[in-house]
Amino acid sequence: MRAQFLACAKGPYCARGAVVIQALPQPARASQEFPDIGVGFTATRKIGNAVVRNRAKRRLREAARLLLPDHGRPGHDYVFIARQGAAERPWPRLLDDVKSALIRLAAEDGARTPGQRRAGSSAPDSLPGPLSDTTSTPKSPTPRS
Numbered sequence: 001m002r003a004q005f006l007a008c009a010k011g012p013y014c015a016r017g018a019v020v021i022q023a024l025p026q027p028a029r030a031s032q033e034f035p036d037i038g039v040g041f042t043a044t045r046k047i048g049n050a051v052v053r054n055r056a057k058r059r060l061r062e063a064a065r066l067l068l069p070d071h072g073r074p075g076h077d078y079v080f081i082a083r084q085g086a087a088e089r090p091w092p093r094l095l096d097d098v099k100s101a102l103i104r105l106a107a108e109d110g111a112r113t114p115g116q117r118r119a120g121s122s123a124p125d126s127l128p129g130p131l132s133d134t135t136s137t138p139k140s141p142t143p144r145s
Helices: 001-010 049-072 091-107
Strands: 013-016 019-025 037-042 074-083
Touching: 001 019, 001 037, 013 049, 013 091, 019 091, 037 049, 049 074, 049 091, 074 091
Parallel strands: 037 074
Antiparallel strands: 013 019, 019 074
């Protein structure tokens, strides 16, 4: 069971509001006559005590029950990760978060994989090289017109 959660973490994911959804295609199941959808739920201790975590997971289970048949891809595993506020988020907004994440994952090109930067991110793709020596000859100021 834990191995499936860890494997799903290597696939594409989408974060929306109070939920992160990870998806992983399962080619062995996709080739079946009636491929099914695997689903798991988790909430870390960061979001609150056991009562809060359980409430968040119950809400995500119900959202998945309503939305996965229409927006999930057969032959895929999904992991729903509750984020801060998932237990208190208004129900329509939580449903919208889950629906938009599933739609984005179904598009496949809109989802991110672990280690991939967001489009338009100002952060460099790699760490900078060695710093240049700034104590040598200072640059002359550019003349203003």
